Structure formats: structure tokens, C-alpha cells
Amino acid sequence: MRILLSSVGRRGYLVKYFKQATGADGEVWGADSSPYASAFQYCDKSVLLPTVTDRLYIEQLINLCKDNHIDMVVPLIDPELEVLSAHIDKFRDNGIMAVISPKSTVDLSYDKYQTYLHAKQSGIPVPETVTTIEEALKRIATGEFTLPLMVKPRKGSASSFIIHCRDENELRFAFLNCPRPMIQQFAPGEEYGFDLFCDRDFRPISVFCKRKIAMRAGETDKAVSVGDNKLIDLGVKIARAFSFFGPADVDVKMLKGTPVLLEINPRFGGGYPCAHLCGEDFPGKLVAICKGQKLTPNIGSYKTGVYMFKQDEILSWTEADIKAIADHRKPQMR
Numbered sequence: 001m002r003i004l005l006s007s008v009g010r011r012g013y014l015v016k017y018f019k020q021a022t023g024a025d026g027e028v029w030g031a032d033s034s035p036y037a038s039a040f041q042y043c044d045k046s047v048l049l050p051t052v053t054d055r056l057y058i059e060q061l062i063n064l065c066k067d068n069h070i071d072m073v074v075p076l077i078d079p080e081l082e083v084l085s086a087h088i089d090k091f092r093d094n095g096i097m098a099v100i101s102p103k104s105t106v107d108l109s110y111d112k113y114q115t116y117l118h119a120k121q122s123g124i125p126v127p128e129t130v131t132t133i134e135e136a137l138k139r140i141a142t143g144e145f146t147l148p149l150m151v152k153p154r155k156g157s158a159s160s161f162i163i164h165c166r167d168e169n170e171l172r173f174a175f176l177n178c179p180r181p182m183i184q185q186f187a188p189g190e191e192y193g194f195d196l197f198c199d200r201d202f203r204p205i206s207v208f209c210k211r212k213i214a215m216r217a218g219e220t221d222k223a224v225s226v227g228d229n230k231l232i233d234l235g236v237k238i239a240r241a242f243s244f245f246g247p248a249d250v251d252v253k254m255l256k257g258t259p260v261l262l263e264i265n266p267r268f269g270g271g272y273p274c275a276h277l278c279g280e281d282f283p284g285k286l287v288a289i290c291k292g293q294k295l296t297p298n299i300g301s302y303k304t305g306v307y308m309f310k311q312d313e314i315l316s317w318t319e320a321d322i323k324a325i326a327d328h329r330k331p332q333m334r
Helices: 012-022 038-042 057-067 078-085 088-093 103-110 112-121 133-142 168-176 229-242 272-277 282-290 319-326
Strands: 002-006 027-032 045-048 072-075 149-153 163-165 181-185 191-198 204-216 219-226 246-255 258-265 307-309
Touching (some): 012 027, 027 038, 057 088, 078 088, 078 103, 103 112, 103 258, 112 181, 112 229, 112 258, 133 168, 149 168, 163 168, 168 181, 191 219, 191 282, 204 229, 204 282, 219 272, 246 282
Parallel strands (some): 002 027, 027 045
Antiparallel strands (some): 191 204, 204 219, 246 258
16 A cells, blocks of 8 residues: 655654555555655655645646556645535545545635634534624624633644634734734643544544643643543544544644633644554555444553653755655665
8 A cells, every 4th residue: 555645744753654554565655855854864855846825736746656556645634625525526436535624624724713613503612702803892892702712813834823812802812913814712621632543434433532741842742541432422423513524633622611612623633643552553444444344442541641742853964965855765764
């Protein structure tokens, strides 16, 4: 089996996980728009592609897969999800399994206000959210909103432009300086993350929950696995409401003792290694699906109390290694 991880970037750990899943007879390729993507170090083959916003991106990606008999494509960053989900039929018609949720799911997830509306309609607890400063001020006046409030872009990633507002002046300033903003009631409790996995029929197969200890550049940097039944039940409800295929990264926080949904990313999240360390082998599940196998749900059956800590790794390449990437070869380990 041959698997391509697109926008592979710094996710060397995912390359390793997929290599374990494919075994000695498989290959894991990495694609990126930059020759300096450090995860190329671990890929069997390295490929340079245009940025996902380039009009030729999909055409070149599909041709790459056809020419090299790629069985599975796994997109790893948010901007790819919208693009690939709009062309999912092209992958299917060419016998390529694109690990991407339906376009309707991607659209709901990428717009945080639409996530809020769909969750609320599905009976999933969410912090109250509005899209105008006038509505926010009105709710503050009536007591429906209490400061502090959060201003965040409806479409954004890596926690960019998210501003914690302690008073009305900060709220007005943040709203004016945030791209396509929305205003959300602040949830002051502990933050948790789900790593969900659903099969091709959108059945929940795995629901893993971790408590976040520290964040770094919008990603979970330190976490510990937890097995709270209330959280697991919420994870199942979210998975059923949003129709995922493959992995999904979900953020929740505690608000007055109730876990509330903050946002969804239907892809591998930065905190996935915690789930993997606890026995949730999502790459292995994807390989099984690609081989036509039917999965048995294993919801909540993972090790708890396992801590994950990320640390930096230093790699050394030469100019020859950078040139090798353009020729679909991997850098030499140094």
C-alpha cells in the first residue's frame, strides 16, 4: 500500500505511525509546498506541490497519485479540507481513498458560527454565540452575556485572532480588528480535546478524550488521557451529529460543570499522539478501511492516565538533501 500525507510539514510522528501501519511492504510519501518540511526526513518519497490555493493544486495532486499508484491521500491542514472535499469524486473515480469528510461536514466545521448553529440544533451544549457587536451589547445589558467574552474569526486556525475581552471597550476594539468575527461567551473551565474516528458509513468507531495541560501555537503540547463517561458520551453525540470520515479533532471546555463544544477540525489534530500512545491506532484503522475491512467500534477502550509531552527534534540537512526532495528522494539521516 502506498499512502500520501499532504502538507506534511513538521508531522514526522504521523509519518512514523503510518509506516508502522503499512508495514515493510508499504510506502508513506510526504508532500508539501516547501522543500524545508522536516517530516520529509521520515518519508519514503518526498514530493513538492504548489500551495493549496494554487489553481493547479488539485490537478497536480491527482496526477501525482495516478502516476505513482497512491492508494490513500491524507490531508493534514485546514485549508486543504475545503479544496479536497469539493473534488472528492475525482479521487474516488481514480480509485484513490481521500481521507476527507463530506463537503457539508467540512463547511460546517470550517465556519465556527455554523458549527455553533448545527451543534445547538443537534442538542449539543455550546457557549452562546452572536455575530454582531449590537447583539452582544444587548445581551450584556440584559444579563444574557457576562464579561469576559471571546472574539474569534468564524474561519480561522492555530488560535489566530482570538481575543479575550474583559470590558466593552476591548470588545469593540477586538471586533473591529478580527476578520469576519463572532462573539462567544467565555468558558472558564478546563479544556479537553477529543480525537474521534468514524468509518466510511460515518459510524463512530473510536472516541478518545484528553485533558489539555499546555498549548503551543494553537496545538496541544501537553495532555493526559481521561475516561470520564460524560465526556465520552458527548464525543459520541458529536461524531453522530457531524458525519465524519476518518479522524476529527474536537475542542471542548467546561462551563458551569457542563462540557461545551468550542470547535471542530475534521482531520488529525496536533494532540493525536496522546491517543496513539493510549492504543488508538487511527492510521491502522485507515489502512484496514482502504483494504476493504469492516471495523468494530472500540469507543472509550483506551489507557487512561497517560501523559503526552511534545519536544523539539533537531535535524541536519545539506544542500544536496534539499535538491533530493525535488527528485522524490528523501534526505539522508544525519
